Structures are given as structure tokens and as C-alpha cells.
Amino acid sequence: MSWFFTGPFLYAAALLFLAGTAYKIISISRMPRHLRWELYPLPRLGAAGSRYQQVDHGRSPREISRLAEIGVMAEEILLLKKLFANRRDLWFGSYLLHVGLYFSIAGFGLVLTEAVLVSAGLAAAPASGSLAARVLGEVVIVAGIGGSAAGLFGAAFLLARRLTDPGLRDMSDPVTFFNLAFLVVLFASGLLAWTADGPLEQVRTHMASLLRGRPGVVPSTSLALAMTLSGLFAAYLPFSRMFHFAAKYFFYHRILWDDEPMHGGTAIQRDFAGYLRYPLTWSGEHLQPRKAWSEQLSSRDDAHQG
Amino acid sequence: MSYVDVNGKQIEVDEDGFICDPDLWNEEIVRCFARLEGVDELTDDHWKVIHYLRGYYRQFGIAPMIRKLCKETGFNLQRIYELFPSGPAKGACKLAGLPKPTGCV
Amino acid sequence: MPRVPVKDFGSDTPVLSPLEPERLTQLPADAEPRAPMPPRDAWLEKYDFSLDGFSALGLPLPKTAEEEERIVSGFLRGLAKLFTRENNWAFLLPTALSTDYCMRCNTCNAACGVYEASGRQDVYRPNFRSELLRRIYRRYFSPQGKLLGKWTGAPELNWRVVYRLAELAYRCTLCRRCAGVCPVGVDNGLLCRELRKLFSMEMGIAPAALHKSGTVRHLATGAGTGMKPAAFLDNLEFIEEIIEEKTGKRIRIPVDKKGAEILLVHNSGEYLSWPENPAAFAIVFDAAGIDWTLSSASMGYEAVNYGLWYDDVQYARIAMAQVEAARRLGVKKIVVGECGHATKAIVTIADRLLSGDLRIPRESCLPLLEEIVAGGRVRLDPWRNDFPVTLHDPCNMVRLMGIVSPQRNILTRILPPGRFREMPSNGTENYCCGGGSGFAIMDAYNFPEWRNRVASRKKAQQVLTAFGDCLDPSVPKYYCAPCSNCKGAAREALMDCYRFRERYNILYGGLVELIANAMAELPGPFLSWETEF
Numbered sequence: 047m048s049w050f051f052t053g054p055f056l057y058a059a060a061l062l063f064l065a066g067t068a069y070k071i072i073s074i075s076r077m078p079r080h081l082r083w084e085l086y087p088l089p090r091l092g093a094a095g096s097r098y099q100q101v102d103h104g105r106s107p108r109e110i111s112r113l114a115e116i117g118v119m120a121e122e123i124l125l126l127k128k129l130f131a132n133r134r135d136l137w138f139g140s141y142l143l144h145v146g147l148y149f150s151i152a153g154f155g156l157v158l159t160e161a162v163l164v165s166a167g168l169a170a171a172p173a174s175g176s177l178a179a180r181v182l183g184e185v186v187i188v189a190g191i192g193g194s195a196a197g198l199f200g201a202a203f204l205l206a207r208r209l210t211d212p213g214l215r216d217m218s219d220p221v222t223f224f225n226l227a228f229l230v231v232l233f234a235s236g237l238l239a240w241t242a243d244g245p246l247e248q249v250r251t252h253m254a255s256l257l258r259g260r261p262g263v264v265p266s267t268s269l270a271l272a273m274t275l276s277g278l279f280a281a282y283l284p285f286s287r288m289f290h291f292a293a294k295y296f297f298y299h300r301i302l303w304d305d306e307p308m309h310g311g312t313a314i315q316r317d318f319a320g321y322l323r324y325p326l327t328w329s330g331e332h333l334q335p336r337k338a339w340s341e342q343l344s345s346r347d348d349a350h351q352g
Numbered sequence: 353m354s355y356v357d358v359n360g361k362q363i364e365v366d367e368d369g370f371i372c373d374p375d376l377w378n379e380e381i382v383r384c385f386a387r388l389e390g391v392d393e394l395t396d397d398h399w400k401v402i403h404y405l406r407g408y409y410r411q412f413g414i415a416p417m418i419r420k421l422c423k424e425t426g427f428n429l430q431r432i433y434e435l436f437p438s439g440p441a442k443g444a445c446k447l448a449g450l451p452k453p454t455g456c457v
Numbered sequence: 458m459p460r461v462p463v464k465d466f467g468s469d470t471p472v473l474s475p476l477e478p479e480r481l482t483q484l485p486a487d488a489e490p491r492a493p494m495p496p497r498d499a500w501l502e503k504y505d506f507s508l509d510g511f512s513a514l515g516l517p518l519p520k521t522a523e524e525e526e527r528i529v530s531g532f533l534r535g536l537a538k539l540f541t542r543e544n545n546w547a548f549l550l551p552t553a554l555s556t557d558y559c560m561r562c563n564t565c566n567a568a569c570g571v572y573e574a575s576g577r578q579d580v581y582r583p584n585f586r587s588e589l590l591r592r593i594y595r596r597y598f599s600p601q602g603k604l605l606g607k608w609t610g611a612p613e614l615n616w617r618v619v620y621r622l623a624e625l626a627y628r629c630t631l632c633r634r635c636a637g638v639c640p641v642g643v644d645n646g647l648l649c650r651e652l653r654k655l656f657s658m659e660m661g662i663a664p665a666a667l668h669k670s671g672t673v674r675h676l677a678t679g680a681g682t683g684m685k686p687a688a689f690l691d692n693l694e695f696i697e698e699i700i701e702e703k704t705g706k707r708i709r710i711p712v713d714k715k716g717a718e719i720l721l722v723h724n725s726g727e728y729l730s731w732p733e734n735p736a737a738f739a740i741v742f743d744a745a746g747i748d749w750t751l752s753s754a755s756m757g758y759e760a761v762n763y764g765l766w767y768d769d770v771q772y773a774r775i776a777m778a779q780v781e782a783a784r785r786l787g788v789k790k791i792v793v794g795e796c797g798h799a800t801k802a803i804v805t806i807a808d809r810l811l812s813g814d815l816r817i818p819r820e821s822c823l824p825l826l827e828e829i830v831a832g833g834r835v836r837l838d839p840w841r842n843d844f845p846v847t848l849h850d851p852c853n854m855v856r857l858m859g860i861v862s863p864q865r866n867i868l869t870r871i872l873p874p875g876r877f878r879e880m881p882s883n884g885t886e887n888y889c890c891g892g893g894s895g896f897a898i899m900d901a902y903n904f905p906e907w908r909n910r911v912a913s914r915k916k917a918q919q920v921l922t923a924f925g926d927c928l929d930p931s932v933p934k935y936y937c938a939p940c941s942n943c944k945g946a947a948r949e950a951l952m953d954c955y956r957f958r959e960r961y962n963i964l965y966g967g968l969v970e971l972i973a974n975a976m977a978e979l980p981g982p983f984l985s986w987e988t989e990f
Contacts, residue, residue, distance in 0.1 A: 085857065128638060324542065324546060329535075
């Protein structure tokens, strides 16, 4: 049983995570370009923040500062700045939760990278006791314990706040509680596993066995449980609202910061010409059923009166 | 929509008491609306405002700007409020049988 | 205080969340208006007031079970269409993302002027209506939702849920202040607009002021006020007389000048209610030697586009017809006067709808006015504006277009030093005047009572704070709002309801009037501090 959950199940979970992520990102990026809906100032426009403060804004070239934009993104990703600025009472818990995730994922990434390099013959096996392997081992342990502890504390704090603050409680649907509870259990299992005896060797061995396609049995029950829960979480993640980490890119780059002007002969113009050919099926009396958008718009004289 | 009884005739008005069909307007209706608006006696000054509004509405299909109403009738805004306690739009226009001024006005 | 959980939104209490006037945030005692009027009995018999005791829409109470059923099925039909490409390509991505990725952290709550001013009454949370939309969509349209049923947290759909949600879509001014603070980027303002759209485009539910006597009349007569070209020209003539009275100089306001550099388009309400605003534009442009014109063609002299607030088709019909009027005139660019929503509607939101010969440059008047003032194109004497002035930032031009500095650069040049004072939250962090998203012109039933006391309350507080050191009526003060709708809200709420003019001697008006008032070549002041007319 344990073999199944730390073996085939983890493959399936990884596959679901990758497929789900790809599916979500592709379906979001395939949505039609919408009408403009920015929120100012736009970081990419530097100190001015908007082109509309100039006369003849369309004639001057759009100077775009990717660096300023990346700066704002980094503050958000690394520090959760908006939450800090606007909802400080939740920031600390949320920050710990996110740091916990970052650390845990970093630890996992390091072990995975190491296993890939070893199997490709590019690095010495951990058992060799090389300096690199020892340092990496220490880092992974720190990331694992630190990440799980931070995540556990953060998630538990947020769950407690949500249960006790009437405003938060009223606005939460059952899924909100489920997600936080899931995170609490996940980090708790991680902390248990990392503080048990010799998790690092077991993780390394198991990772190598998974990569070889012949998963072994994880001796530690707590580690097996943590791995199973991590697999479950990974498989659930792309289909949950916690996927906001990826959606956020679209929120900002495709909506709130998107001031891309229309230019003749470009893809954007072709796209919109296409949308205007869609038939519309809204039933409002001021609309003409099933006629294309372009026909609706050129029908001023038929506008429903009253 | 609701109705106001004017000498036995039912006149349709909107929720704010403005006439729905300005073509039905007549002096009977003015007298009736005046009572509802707290105008006890219709003086020549009232009629001057009402006739100006009515004429402008017939020509242009909307109410005139208030400043123009003042200038053309020779009454300042304060006087208009004395004549029509609900003011030029909600009072005078209603009595003159104009539809309620709407839009960003 | 009574709590209103989202799942109980359809409960059969007569009024789900009655506005509690005693909970509204405090104003100085002498500025507090009387309590809001309850709905008339005649209204209560006919219309739905069951959200908070107010009605913006006048929704007729259903009389039969079939009618109730039609309300629910219409809503569900519309909700499905909101998430389809064909019907909602214009806002599908923002709608889908804001529906799926809210983390329910309530960060948006404290940013909302309405929720805060209400004393934090649950139903006015900016995410409350979004949460209803999300849960209902999930419960009725997703496979998990069908499995989870009430465990989605969605109320069981009934006509009350639908009607209350329709009313609730008109308790938000679409200022999008909440979107600016959301750590994820979720936009409750957008979702509120999408709800309005669903109600209008599928169920024909919209405030009469916006639809029937708004966009429908706009498309039929050429202007949202119903002002036809003949009336427009008559008003212009009168405005020329006003200018002559004020300046001693007769100016010919250019109309229908083919190929002019600039087509200036005002909110047509300016001509009727604030004629000194178009007059001041004419004076300033004339003195600066601008090559400009107005249009007397239907759609060409009206900048408003109420469709922006509730209906994509009405919006696009108006935007395209407006640009078409400019194209026929052969002007080089369109400049929108002091009207926030109109500026955003035509400059940014319409951008991707306009192709071919409709790609005429479009911009706000504020940078042009800044260029005139800063470039020394008119001679200015700031001491003519020797009184305290505070500036209101219209959401549509400021947070939603980023126009922040031109109006400030103008004010510092046309006022003596020290006379300009900012409000507590300004620039892109401003608060709505309370008139946004159509509220300024929605005056049916007892809705204005709610708007003035709740939606405009934050602005009232800000203005009092900005003028805190000089509230004494012996000091005349100017509340500068470069936007027709914001001026409408100032008139209805700040002046009529809170009585700022009588109590504190605060005058309200636009920006260009202040520029004209500072013009050294005018024989006397342009602004009149006495009661007008």
C-alpha cells in the first residue's frame, strides 16, 4: 500500500500537476483579448506611470521599463507587499505560509536536481560524501524543517484567524477552510517527516528510485505520509484557487498593466475583427438575437426604444 | 407608473409625478399639479415661467438651461424657488408638463 | 450588530440588511443630514426593496410562481452566457480570473468607500456580491458544484437572491479602489459591472436613467440629455452671451469646422447645468489660439457613454457613433472635456474596437490645459484665485487612466502659494465622489437618499478634512472637480444633502473655470460667488 502511494501514485500526481498546469495556463492564455481595463500607475511606464498625461500620447514612443516591472513583481513574490501594505494582520501568517511553500519546493527541487545530475553521471552520488553533496544535504534539511515549520505556523495562523474573525468566517466558503486545513496537515506531516530519523537519505534514495522508474518502499511511515500528501497537493493545486500564483501573472500582465494600443495590420486587430463576427445570444430586447456583434453595433437606427 | 385624477380624468405620471405624455398637458393639469406641489395660487409670474418652459420644450424637445430660464423670464433663481418650492426642474418643469429632465443635468 | 452571511442571501426576511443610519461613519454634528426617507407605501406594494430598504431599479414584485421562476431561469441563462466567448469576449478573461482566484482575505473591504462609510455593513463588502456570483456559478455550473450542492456555500436560488443581487450591483460605484489593493489582482468592480451587464443584456434590467432615458435616448436623439442639434446650437448662442457678459468680448465658438486640429466634446449636461464650463473652455482656447471646434452633429456634441456602466452593446454602439461623427468632420484628434467616464470610455476602453479610418487620436483635456497654462499661452494672475482650493480626483481619469499630475501642475500655477490643499487620500488612491457608475444621475425611488448618505459620505469627510483649518463660512472655498458626474454628485450630496455651501461657504466647480478666473486679460472675475443667475 505504502509502495503504491509513494510510487505509482506520485507519478500520477506529477503527471496531473504538469497536465493540469499546462491545461490551465493554455486555457487562460487562449481566452480572447478583452477590452482595455488597466489600473494605474503602470510600473512599466516608470515614474510617469501613464501615457495619458501627455498631449498627443499616441505619437510619442512607448518607453517600457521591464526592470521597474520586474521590481514590482519581485516585491510581490518575495515579500507579498500588497498584503503587507493593506492587510498587515494577515501578512505575517500568509508570509510564513508562502515562505514555507517556497522553502519546501526549493528543497524538493534541490533533491530532484541532484538525483537527475547523479543519474546522468554529472555529479557524485550522495553516498560518496563529497563536499557538494554534504552542503546540499544540509541545505535541504534546513529548507525542509524550516519550510514545514514556517508553513505549518502560517497556515495554522490563517486558519485560526479565519475561524475566529467573523468577517473572514462569513466570507469563506467551505473550500477556503478545506484548503487551509489541507495545508496545515501537509506541513505538519512534512515537519514530522523531516524531524524523524534520517529522512534525507531516504528522500535521496527514493528520488533516485523514482527517476529510474523502479520506485522502492519508503521505510519511514511519516515520510511516506508526507510524500503522499505532497503528491495529493500537487495534483490538486492547478485545479484549485491556490493556482493564483500562476494566474497572477495574467491578472497583471494581461489585464491591469496591459495598455497595448491597437495598431493597424497587427494580430490584435485581426483578433478583434474576429470577435466582432461572433453571433451574440443575449436575450435583451435592445439586442438582435443571433446577429453578429458587428451587426449589433452598426444598427443604431434599430435601437430599441423604451 | 401611477395616475393622478384631474377632474375625473386619469393622467398617467411617473414615479416622481412628471407627466408621461406631454401632449396631454393642459391648464387643468397645471392647477392640479400645483396643488400637489404646494403651490397654492397660480399667479401671472407662475404662468410666465410655465409658458416659457412650454414654448421652449415645444421648440427644442427638452427643458432649457436654468440660467436661460432666469434670463428670459427676468426672475432670479431665488424667485423661481419662491414660485416653485421644488425648484425649476422638479417643480416648474413638472407643472409645465415637461418630462423629467434626465441625463447628466 | 446583525450579520448577513452570504449563504443566507435569499432568506425571506422582508428586508435582508436594513441600512442602519446610526452605524454610518461620523461627520461633524452640524454636517449630518436628516435620516434617509423610508420608501413610500405605494412603492413598497409594487417594487422590491428587500435588499436594504432602497431601490435603484424599481424591480416589480413577482405575482405568480411562474414569474418567480422566470426571474431565476433568466438569471441562470445570463450567468451561463457571461462565461462564453461569443457573448462576453469583451471581458471574459478578467471575469473568469476574478471569479476563480479570490482568496477571501477581505483586503478589499477596507479600501471600499461605500463599505467603510456604511459602518461596515456586511452586504456592502466589495467582495460580497462577487462571492455570491462565484458561489452561484460554481453551484449551478461546475461538476463539483453539482456534487457539493449547498456545500459550495451558495444560497439556494430564488427570485429574492436574483433581485437582491441586481440591486446590490447598484451599491458599488465601480471606482475599482478595491482592485488596487488586492494582493492577487481580483477586481470586484469588474465583477459588479459584469453582473449589471448580465441583468441588462439578458433580463432587460437596468436603471431607467442609464438605459431607457440614457443610452436608448442617446442613440435616438444624439445626446444622453435628449438635446438635439437645434437645442445644442441655441445653447451655444446663449453661452456666447454669457462669455460676452463675463469678458466684454464676443467670441465665436467654432462649430463644425472641418479639418480642425481638435474636436472638443463635452458631457452635454455641461451645456444645460454648468454652462460656465464650456464657456471657460471657449475663453481659454480662444486666448491660447487653439485650432478647435465643436460638432453640432448628432452624437458629436455628447461625450457621455452610459453603456460603460452596464451594457457592452450599448457602450460599443455609442463609442463607435461618436468617433464616426469625428471622422466625418475630418478633425485631427478628439479631446474630451471635463468628464471622467467619457474620457475613459472613448480613450482607452474603445481603443480595440476602433480600426481603419476610425483610428482617430483621442485624449483627455487635462494635458492640453496643462500645456496652455504651463506654456504661458495665456496670461495668468494667480492672485485672482486667492481662496483655498481642494482637488477631487475623478476615478476614471486618475486611477483608471493615470492622469494625476496635469491638474496639479495647473493648480500650482493658477493659485497663489499655499492655497492648494490635497485631500487625505488623493491621486490614484482617491475615493469616488459617490456619483460614479451612473449614481449621480440615478434619482429614482429613494435611491438618492442612499447615494448621498452612503456613497458620497467618504467624499464629504475628505472635503471637510481638507478644509479643516478654514471651515468658517467667512472664508470662501472651492471644491474643484474636473468631471461632470462628480459635479453632479457634489451638487446633490455635498451641496443639497450636506449643505456645504450654506454651512461652510464651499463652492464647487470644474478646473477650467479656475483657469479662466485667473486670466489677467479678463476685466473681472469669471467665477461668481453669489448665488448664480
